[in-house]
Amino acid sequence: MKNHVLRPLWCALAAIALILIVRHFMVPDDFGVNGESFTYGFHRLSNVDEWQDFKAKYKGREYCQECHEENVAEASTSKHQLIQCENCHGPAIDHPDAPETLVIDTSRELCLRCHASLSYPDSPRAKIKAIDPDRHNTDTSCIECHNPHNPNLEEG
Amino acid sequence: MSCSRRKLLKSALSASVAASLPISAFRFLSPAECKAATGTEGTRWGFLVDTNKCVGCGFCVKACKKENEVPYEAPVTRTWVERYVVTKNNKLHIDSPLGGRDGFTDQKIRGEEIDPAEIAKTFFVPKLCNQCENPACVQVCPVGATYQTGDGVVLVDRDWCIGCGYCIMACPYGARFFHPVHKVAEKCTFCYHRISNGQQTACVEACPFEARRIGNLLDQNDPVTKIIMTERVAVLKDEYGTKPQVFYLGLDRNVR
Numbered sequence: 178m179k180n181h182v183l184r185p186l187w188c189a190l191a192a193i194a195l196i197l198i199v200r201h202f203m204v205p206d207d208f209g210v211n212g213e214s215f216t217y218g219f220h221r222l223s224n225v226d227e228w229q230d231f232k233a234k235y236k237g238r239e240y241c242q243e244c245h246e247e248n249v250a251e252a253s254t255s256k257h258q259l260i261q262c263e264n265c266h267g268p269a270i271d272h273p274d275a276p277e278t279l280v281i282d283t284s285r286e287l288c289l290r291c292h293a294s295l296s297y298p299d300s301p302r303a304k305i306k307a308i309d310p311d312r313h314n315t316d317t318s319c320i321e322c323h324n325p326h327n328p329n330l331e332e333g
Numbered sequence: 334m335s336c337s338r339r340k341l342l343k344s345a346l347s348a349s350v351a352a353s354l355p356i357s358a359f360r361f362l363s364p365a366e367c368k369a370a371t372g373t374e375g376t377r378w379g380f381l382v383d384t385n386k387c388v389g390c391g392f393c394v395k396a397c398k399k400e401n402e403v404p405y406e407a408p409v410t411r412t413w414v415e416r417y418v419v420t421k422n423n424k425l426h427i428d429s430p431l432g433g434r435d436g437f438t439d440q441k442i443r444g445e446e447i448d449p450a451e452i453a454k455t456f457f458v459p460k461l462c463n464q465c466e467n468p469a470c471v472q473v474c475p476v477g478a479t480y481q482t483g484d485g486v487v488l489v490d491r492d493w494c495i496g497c498g499y500c501i502m503a504c505p506y507g508a509r510f511f512h513p514v515h516k517v518a519e520k521c522t523f524c525y526h527r528i529s530n531g532q533q534t535a536c537v538e539a540c541p542f543e544a545r546r547i548g549n550l551l552d553q554n555d556p557v558t559k560i561i562m563t564e565r566v567a568v569l570k571d572e573y574g575t576k577p578q579v580f581y582l583g584l585d586r587n588v589r
Binding site: 208211212214216217218219220221224225228229230231232233234235237259260261263264267268286289290291293295296297298299300301302305310 | 385386387388389390391392395396399400401418435436437438439440449452454455456457468471472477478479480481482483488490492493522524525526527529530532535538539541542
């Protein structure tokens with residue numbers, strides 16, 4: 178066959194070989210169809226483990242209880258028993274190692290998430306005692322009077 | 334051709350046995366049907382949102398952002414809470430400031446004061462990725478960076494995603510967004526690192542009112558599965574055929 182016919186053929190074959198070699202090194206071994214569905218299961222399998230190994234930050238009430246038994250006990254009998262410690266105290270992560278101390282959110286804004294008055298009579302929001310944030314002791318922090326672990330003013 | 338008495342009786346007997354077998358015994362089952370029929374093995378994560386219980390405190394959004402390292406100040410979030418106020422003239426007011434991250438503390442909606450006397454109904458609707466059985470976002474991914482795990486959660490491979498944004502456009506629920514730090518597509522993972530290790534998702538744990546719950550749909554004794562099977566639940570945008578696995582109690586027709 179003539180040289181001018183073969184030359185592009187060799188070029189094409191070389192290009193294909195190059196792509197295959199690059200693909201061999203670029204694409205991980207575990208990449209492919211995993212599971213039953215080709216449409217939804219085409220992926221790198223080890224990524225599932227990577228997501229499972231993601232670090233959890235919120236530890237839950239039981240974790241807090243290990244050291245702060247009294248505080249958990251107090252909060253667990255009050256009307257605020259529904260609220261997780263970390264909603265106000267912030268995620269524990271590796272506390273007490275890192276961070277050594279948690280920054281507690283004592284802002285009015287935090288309390289107002291539930292206790293700002295909205296006139297929605299059919300919403301479950303209406304069942305929560307609420308204040309008008311523009312009128313109720315505007316320049317005072319809520320925790321000056323209300324104990325968040327036991328918010329009932331008569332008892333607390 | 335000869336036929337002995339023994340052979341005739343044998344053939345007659347086998348023919349009558351074969352004829353007595355019901356046709357249904359030969360029905361071919363799909364793999365999914367086989368799986369369902371062989372018991373409760375395996376996991377299929379499902380989510381239940383009770384809109385009757387949500388008060389719009391936004392603790393779920395806050396917890397999600399901190400747990401999953403979604404930039405706190407950026408206007409993107411994996412889960413969000415929408416407020417719906419329907420007035421008596423049948424006008425709909427919807428808002429979700431910062432995805433409801435700081436809760437709903439103001440009566441005003443998008444700067445508009447609404448007369449309480451005019452309000453017909455109000456409700457809060459928490460939203461998150463529906464972890465669809467037929468996820469449109471996975472179908473459109475050109476590189477295989479997003480996929481469905483064996484237990485039905487749709488994840489994104491951050492090393493493999495090229496950030497083209499097709500999936501963000503394809504999701505009918507607007508559940509995906511572009512991660513401002515990793516520069517890849519980002520979405521709710523049902524806190525895959527938590528549920529795989531026997532914990533609740535961060536949003537479920539943070540919710541004080543049990544408006545959010547997660548369970549294994551293949552486990553008939555799971556309390557969440559029981560509610561989904563026995564009570565009247567709805568899904569969002571059923572007509573898209575995506576088969577969402579996030580179920581809603583008390584969903585209003587105005588919610589889309």
